[in-house]
Amino acid sequence: LSVNPFWPRIFYFLSVSLLGFGVLKAIKPRTDSFKPRNLDLFFTSVSSVTVSSMSTVEMEVFSEAQLVVITILMFLGGEVFTSMTALFISNLKQKLRRFGAKVGNHSHPENIINGGIESGIPMTNSNPETLREDDHSRKFLSFVVLGYLLAVNLIGAAVVSLYISFDSTAGSILKSKGLKLFTFSVFTAVSSFTNCGFIPTNENMVVFRKSPGLLLIIIPQILLGNTLFPPFLRFSIWVLGKVVKKVGKDSDYLLKNTGGIRYPHLLPSRRSWCLVVTVLGFLVTQVVLFLVLEWNLEPFNGMNSFERIVGVLFQSLNARHAGETILDISTISAASLVLATVCMYLPPYATYLFLKEKEEEKHLKKRRERSRKNGVSNIAYLSIFVILVCITERENITQDPLNFNVFNIVLEVVSAYGSVGFTMGYSCK
Template sequence: MKQKSIRLLGFVVLGYLLALNLIGSGLVSSYITLVPSAGQVLRNKGISVQTFSVFTIVSTFASCGFVPTNENMMAFKHNSGLLLLVLPFVFLGNTLYPPFLRLVIWGLEKVTRRQEFGYIQRNFKDVGYDHMLSGVHCWLLVATVLGLNVMQMVLFCSMEWKSESVMEGLNSKYEKFVASLFQITNSRHSGESVFDLSSLSSAILVVFVVMMYLPPYTTYLPIREEKDQNESKKEKRSLMECLLFSQLSYLVIFIILICITERKSLRQDPLNFNVLSITLEVISAYGNVGFSMGYSCERQLKADGKCKDLWIGFSGKWSNKGKFILIIVMFFGRLKKFNMRGGKAWDLS
């Protein structure tokens, strides 16, 4: 039964991935074909509708954040329908993947009556798939994700709703609401933007930093797994566990190192290069999000005649040493699961 269940789960996951990416690509392609304004953006850039549709949906579902336009999704901030089509895939491929996968398995059990599906739900730990969570854990995860989104939405709208620099060009309340919802939803790992982050208030940027730092399956009321009866109450730590720092400690070290490598730019170009911008870039790399403050020639204190005001990621203006450190942060963020217990040896009492 266990082997049959694991094999069946593999087919379910494969079907889940293929079906959602195919459906999403088809919906986006149909929207762009039917809505002239969205199609005109791609024609002006010389991008195929099919290429854009498949690339964007796969990137969003995989929490990559790549969009085949120079300005990310800013070119489509008036196309609220397109943003709403892309928005569910931010959840389905990341923070809400376990609940929807469990929902699919529950539905297949009701339709097919196969015992393997029931076995997977009851013995989710034994199948060896980390994304299979208990039913209670899934409900808590859904509540946490929705709660964090509501909190961000209220704060974002209260701070930026009447901002002319942020909401420039958005004429109706509906467009503002959809664009704001799309922006705050992407802060949890997908990293697609409809606003220039450099124009947002510092309070919002700090909230985004916190959201990017949180792992995708963070729950407000975490389920504590019961310890094995044979496990002793006092855990013995190895020398390596005592030497490891916490995730936050490593991020602070990375930020300090990048501030050292970019110290010249921090002095000469403080409006573009500041600690908050560097922090957001580092946490974004750690969370594999892709948010960036960008770089603007207009914010230079000493005008550079060679500078072209194009949309570019902030790290694109860093030195090679700073970029190399950021690459290390990206790998560290992908592998953070193997060091989540770091820093346990510290006693701050």
């Protein structure tokens, strides 16, 4: 009978998608000659809000105004923004409830308990002093997340536009495509931070593969917005606590009570470190395998060593989970593709390290139990999807086995599941 947090979320994504579709539809596309179909526009809106970057239409059909709308949709759909909003709402609810409890004496005890559970405050902290500290810290946390979100996106956009104004190659590409520097920078910064992976060019990042500087700017943007968000959030809280005396107490409280706060991106210290190690571990493995196997890959022709290394780093990173590409991934060797598929499958905060800390034991155990349970059923769902696609595509599989083979189907299904957005495309070889 209690409201499942699943439904508000679905409602939010659906209504933002519909609104986005309406606005995209109302605005004129870039040229009058080609008008995207309604379905394509709706799909673009959903892809932006769910940050999956699966597109059925080329990006350059969108006008500047439409690109701005897509930027806003990606921003509104990003995990950092939605989780921050949930945090602000829960804080507000809590405030109203406390206020109500102070005014009226006949409030139902049940409501308080349910409210407490819903807003994530464990009932053990029933001490009024602790409760106040808890409220205060949660408020502090929500503003830290807000600051982080704005800072990373604004700085990212600024650095991208600064870089492009100095790099004549990248600048001329934008000019030839009729893209404004400002729109492109903000779009790319937001898309990378939310790990959506849309880029306003038809070729995604392929046209920028010889601009290692731009890739090196986008790489931290992608990391800060997804897999490395928890460690850097923790780091921000720690730094603020040290620098600003006023919030020292809140900072300490947050860093120590990660479990009680129940903000899903605030992780304990040890787990944050494990996350950093895991992310870097997978990245390094991917990069090494990629460099060894595909040094002389055809798309790398005309790129020097530095450009290749940065390109490989960029491409490997994008398997988790932004999905931006600097090359046609169907040209990559099978071994790298299998590893990329594994990486796409992994949830953002997967940590495969032995982690044990007494205080966190219990909390972690639950979380791990849950993630393992999910692991099994996720594989079941993925298998069912792959089998269904194999059934519907069985004509193509027999007639065109090079383009329609089981591994390509698995890769596409996993890519969609992890909302990465990689695709093998259709080769005419």
